[in-house]
Structures are given as C-alpha cells and as structure tokens.
Amino acid sequence: MYRQAIYDEPLIYDLGKKGRRAHLPLKTDVSPIDINIPESMKRKEAPELPELHEGEVMRHYLHLAQMNYCVDSGIYPLGSCTMKYNPKINEALARAEGLAYTHPYQPVETIQGTLEMMYELQKALTELAGLPYCSLQPPAGAAGEYTGLGLIRAYHQDKGDFDRDEIVTPDSSHGTNPASTVMNGYKIIEIKSNENGQVDLDALRAAVSEKTAGFMITNPNTLGIFESDICEIAEIVHESGGLLYYDGANFNAIIGIIRPGEMGFDVLHYNLHKTFSTPHGGGGPGAGPVCCSERLKEFLPVPTVEYEEEKDFYYLNYDLPKTIGKVHGYYGNTGIALRGYAYICALGAKGLIHTSEQAVLVANYVMRKVEAIDGLRLRFNRNLPRKHECVIDASPLKHQIGVGAMDIAKMLISRGKHAPTVLFPLIVHEALMIEPTENENKESIDQFVQVLKEEIDKARDNPDYAHDAPYWTSVGRVDDSWAVKNLILSYKMIKNLKTKGEWPPKWPEDHH
Ligand SMILES: Cc1ncc(COP(=O)(O)O)c(C=O)c1O
Incomplete structure (x- = not known):
C-alpha cells in the first residue's frame, strides 16, 4: 500500500498567481539605472519564482517545519548519530553579532575574541583527548577522519615509508571509516569481531604487518561495547609500525572518564555536533576537530590557531612546512566551535563527566x-x-x-x-x-x-x-531502492515528470 498524501499537496510553485505579493516595496529614490551592473551579467529573463501572499508563504514554511522531526519534538533514539541536548542559549550565543557577522578575511587584530574562543576550545579538547595538538578545521566527523588519516599518511611518507597502504578496521566500524580510508588512498583490511562484539586479538595480529599504516576504531564501538583490550590492541598495532586512530563519534560515553591518548591512540577526531551541543542531523554544518600526538603535529592542516603569551595576542599560523594543507574553507565552522565551547564551559569538568554517566x-x-x-x-x-x-x-x-x-x-x-x-x-x-x-x-x-x-x-x-506502516505521515512506505535509483531533487525534475504523466511515481505492485 502506498499513500499519495505528500503528492496531493500543491507545491509552492504551483500555488503562485501572477502579481500576488507578500510585501509592500519600500519607497526609494535609488533607481535601478544608478546601479552599475555590467550588461553581460544582467538576467535576460525574470527568475522563475512563485508569487504568493504572506499567508501562503507562512503556511508553506510552517507546513515544512511540521513535517520535520527534531530532538525538540520528542524522543530521538537514533543510535550512532547521537542527538544531543542542545541548550538554546548556545544558539543565541552563536548568533551574537560579534561572532556571526565577522568576516574570515578580517585582520586578526579585529577577531581576537573569536580566536581566543577557538584557542581555548582547542585546549579543552586536547585535555579531554589526552593528545596535545588540535585543529578545529574539519567540518564533520567524516572530514575529521579524512584529516586524521591524512596525518597518518603524511607521517609515514615523511619517514620514507611508502609501502604502508593498509588501514585495519573492525567489521563493526562506522561506514564513514572505510569511506575515508579509501578516499585517503588506503586499502581496508576488515577484521571480524569476537563473540563479545569486541576486536578479536588473534584476527588483529594476523591482519597487521609492515603494510599497516594504522588501525581505526571507535571505543566504545558501534555496538556500544567498550574495547577492554584496548591497551593490548595499541601494543599490537604500534609493534607493527602502524598508528592508532580513534573515531571519537562515541566520545559522549567517556568524556572526562578516560582519555584516548592514555589508551595509546595517536590521533582522533571529535564530532562536536554530537558530543558538545549543536543540533545534529539533516546535514547541517558540523565540526570534526582533530587532536594528535607530538609526532603528528607538524602535519596538521593550516592555519592553526596560536597564542603569543608575551603580547597576549592570538594569531593564525600558516607556517607549517609539512602541513597536509587545508581541509576546509578558512578556519572551519566557528559557529559550531562556539556552541561546543559554551557547552564545555557551562558544564565544567564535573558536568561533563555527569553527562557521560x-x-x-x-x-x-x-x-x-x-x-x-x-x-x-x-x-x-x-x-x-x-x-x-x-x-x-x-x-x-x-x-x-x-x-x-x-x-x-x-x-x-x-x-x-x-x-x-x-x-x-x-x-x-x-x-x-x-x-x-x-x-x-x-x-x-x-x-x-x-x-x-x-x-x-x-x-x-x-x-x-x-x-x-507508516500511517498518518506525509509520505507512506517508499520503495528505497527505487528512490535511490531515481533521485528527484528539484521542482524542475518533478515538473518534467508531470509533463510526461510520470508523477507521482508508480511503485511496483509487490513492493514493501
Ligand atoms: C561512529 C561514527 N563515526 C563517524 C561518524 C561520522 O560523523 P559525521 O556524520 O559528522 O560525518 C559517525 C556519524 O554519525 C559515527 O557515528
């Protein structure tokens, strides 16, 4: 059974009527002729926009919002994607003019407050990680993985060790782990979990070799189980010459209780948007800061945020000759960093431990x-x-x-x-x-x-x-595989299908 509900709703483009308006234009004495736009850049035709009155616009956006489900609507038990408590004050802070309206090309003298916040956040994150260096630049967990693995690659290559082209990871690992491994040009060696859902040490011993660049794991793992053999795992990996990568997406279980650096990890990423505030999900901006040990610090992305104590001055350091380069525009998503920083400051050490408990x-x-x-x-x-x-x-x-x-x-x-x-x-x-x-x-x-x-x-x-099921929702049971193969991403695509009489889509009779 398949219901049409969402397809019966007119799209905002279909609702419009020529000449309808939701605003009264302000009187102005600036004529468009005064604005010197080159002829070549001017539109030849008016944009295809719906023309609506205010009520229709309001209903449209309210309807969209009501179709959404968020942690403020009700329980959100989505495993691995960790819907955090997102204090609303952090949202207000992130919209504060002094931060939200700064421009990334402003001279550093004028953004000392932002840089101080970033520097202090780095300090807090390195303290919690037990790893002394940090970059806030990666914009998501997966981007943090990509960056962290990049550090591992740069480290081996810097030593002239070009043959290490394998990353070992357990079969329980998150999908982004193999993905970022492959994007870094590595092969994945997957090892089976044992009957406790933990890393099988014998399988690990058999998997590591002089080809191993690193071992990538999240602890607690995606089954929610803590890898109690982690020190032995670290020993096995390090003896093979590989490095240990900590996927910190599950850090919310261990904040202030145990530090990955002390478990033997060389590099980690956080998911600020999962562990330290910020609404997560829906593909909004995130932050995946990376912390690393002494031996990896010279490869960190540029710029790093530094502090000169004598001058009491924060600055951006681009002078890292062995850097892996940039992994995101400017300095990363500072609005997300601010939410994380506010969250950490508000809770303090005891509060963070309590959060994990x-x-x-x-x-x-x-x-x-x-x-x-x-x-x-x-x-x-x-x-x-x-x-x-x-x-x-x-x-x-x-x-x-x-x-x-x-x-x-x-x-x-x-x-x-x-x-x-x-x-x-x-x-x-x-x-x-x-x-x-x-x-x-x-x-x-x-x-x-x-x-x-x-x-x-x-x-x-x-x-x-x-x-x-589901019932009473705007979309009924969809055919996932049909949808994946027939991505419909825009109004224009729907319009084309409508013209051809192919909208709404017809699902196979026997689909479920
Ligand atoms: C264990 C684990 N690793 C990595 C990631 C990737 O993080 P992101 O979604 O921010 O890219 C997730 C995301 O949910 C995760 O649960």
Whole structure:
C-alpha cells in the first residue's frame, strides 16, 4: 500500500498567481539605472519564482517545519548519530553579532575574541583527548577522519615509508571509516569481531604487518561495547609500525572518564555536533576537530590557531612546512566551535563527566527494557554493560512473524516517535541501534518502550499492519531502492515528470 498524501499537496510553485505579493516595496529614490551592473551579467529573463501572499508563504514554511522531526519534538533514539541536548542559549550565543557577522578575511587584530574562543576550545579538547595538538578545521566527523588519516599518511611518507597502504578496521566500524580510508588512498583490511562484539586479538595480529599504516576504531564501538583490550590492541598495532586512530563519534560515553591518548591512540577526531551541543542531523554544518600526538603535529592542516603569551595576542599560523594543507574553507565552522565551547564551559569538568554517566545510564536502561520484549534480543554478551548505545536484534521477530527492524521503525514513526537507527551495524542482521539523548527522562523512555511493545503486539495480530506502516505521515512506505535509483531533487525534475504523466511515481505492485 502506498499513500499519495505528500503528492496531493500543491507545491509552492504551483500555488503562485501572477502579481500576488507578500510585501509592500519600500519607497526609494535609488533607481535601478544608478546601479552599475555590467550588461553581460544582467538576467535576460525574470527568475522563475512563485508569487504568493504572506499567508501562503507562512503556511508553506510552517507546513515544512511540521513535517520535520527534531530532538525538540520528542524522543530521538537514533543510535550512532547521537542527538544531543542542545541548550538554546548556545544558539543565541552563536548568533551574537560579534561572532556571526565577522568576516574570515578580517585582520586578526579585529577577531581576537573569536580566536581566543577557538584557542581555548582547542585546549579543552586536547585535555579531554589526552593528545596535545588540535585543529578545529574539519567540518564533520567524516572530514575529521579524512584529516586524521591524512596525518597518518603524511607521517609515514615523511619517514620514507611508502609501502604502508593498509588501514585495519573492525567489521563493526562506522561506514564513514572505510569511506575515508579509501578516499585517503588506503586499502581496508576488515577484521571480524569476537563473540563479545569486541576486536578479536588473534584476527588483529594476523591482519597487521609492515603494510599497516594504522588501525581505526571507535571505543566504545558501534555496538556500544567498550574495547577492554584496548591497551593490548595499541601494543599490537604500534609493534607493527602502524598508528592508532580513534573515531571519537562515541566520545559522549567517556568524556572526562578516560582519555584516548592514555589508551595509546595517536590521533582522533571529535564530532562536536554530537558530543558538545549543536543540533545534529539533516546535514547541517558540523565540526570534526582533530587532536594528535607530538609526532603528528607538524602535519596538521593550516592555519592553526596560536597564542603569543608575551603580547597576549592570538594569531593564525600558516607556517607549517609539512602541513597536509587545508581541509576546509578558512578556519572551519566557528559557529559550531562556539556552541561546543559554551557547552564545555557551562558544564565544567564535573558536568561533563555527569553527562557521560547519564548517557550510559539511559542507554543501559532502554536496553534492558527493550530486550525484554518478546521477539527482540540483545546481540553479543548480555553481561557486558553497554555504554552510550545498544544494538537490539529483531531477527527472532522476523522468523516468528516476518516483521523486521525496518517494519518496526516504520510503525514507530506512525506513532509519532523517531525510529532508532536500523540495519546498522551490518554484523547484526535486523539491527535496531538505540541511543537516547543523555537528558531523556525515565518517563519518556518508558513511554517509548511502551509504544514499541504495543506496535509489536499489533504486528503479531496482523503482520501486514507492520509491512504497510507508516500511517498518518506525509509520505507512506517508499520503495528505497527505487528512490535511490531515481533521485528527484528539484521542482524542475518533478515538473518534467508531470509533463510526461510520470508523477507521482508508480511503485511496483509487490513492493514493501
Ligand atoms: C561512529 C561514527 N563515526 C563517524 C561518524 C561520522 O560523523 P559525521 O556524520 O559528522 O560525518 C559517525 C556519524 O554519525 C559515527 O557515528
């Protein structure tokens, strides 16, 4: 079954009527003729824009906003993507004129406040990482990975070691890990996890060699399990001549409790937008600062933010002869850095530790409640506590009634809940990866679990109810593979399809 709801809504372009206006133009004595735009740059035709009155514009944007789901709408248990508590004051701070309206080409004397904030944030991040050098430039976690691996490559090449072309990573690793590995020109050597969902040390020993450039891992890993053999792992990797990369996307489980530098890591990236405030998701701007050890510092991207104590002066240093270059425009996403800095300052050392404890507590609470539901089970060693997230396997339910993780996600959406991450990590077939925001309260988690249980009960009465979900949403069950192969990204594409009579799309009869 497939519903047309969203396609019945007229698009904003179709709503318009020539001559409708939402504003009264200001009276001005500047005539367009006074503006000296070269003829070659002037439009030949008026832009194709909808003409609407104010009410229509308001309804359009309100409707779009209502179709959105965010951490301010309700529980957001999306594993790995960690929806943080985003204090609203940080949003206000990031819009403060002194920061938001600075220009990246302003002389450094005029942006001392911004540079001081960046410098102090670097200091805090290096302290938490246990790694002394930092660049705030990468604009996302994946970009941080790309940068960190770039440092590893530059390090080996600087030593004349050009044969190290392999990065080893566990089969539980996040999809961006192999992607950034390949983008750095490395081969991926994937090793299997053991029965506890941790790195298999024998497999690691067999995988490393004189070809190993590094080992990339997140700890706790994507199953939410802490790699308790991490010191031994570091030893094995370092003995082979490789370096250890820490994917800090799961840092929210360990802030102020354990430091990656002390576990033996040489380089890490943070996901500021996951661990230190900033609304995450929807592809908005992020920040993936990289911290590294002494031996990698000379390869950091330029510019680095430095401080000259004698002159009490902050400046940008482009003078790193061995730098890997730039990885983002200017100095990175400073608005995201500011949110992270404000978050760290507001919480302080104790508050940050408490945040992690809280993240671990809510993840373990939801885990025990969800695994108790008939048809769901916790994969890998049940006795190992999880950290910030847990991975529940819906395979038993799939075998019992043919209802899997994707169906469960869609049923939850019908009930106005955000779904957990599904079908990831790949080593759990019917994975539901659940990670509540650390400040989610018990009542809200209990209600989420109750809804989950009720929906599974409904599916037991009628599995097709699950297969046809979601209900009451602007888009029904879509055919994911059709959508991937037929990307429709613009109004023009829809218009073309409409002209050809191919819109709305027809799904195959048997799709689910
Ligand atoms: C474990 C892990 N590593 C890396 C990333 C990539 O981060 P980003 O989405 O900021 O690129 C994520 C993202 O969710 C993640 O969960």
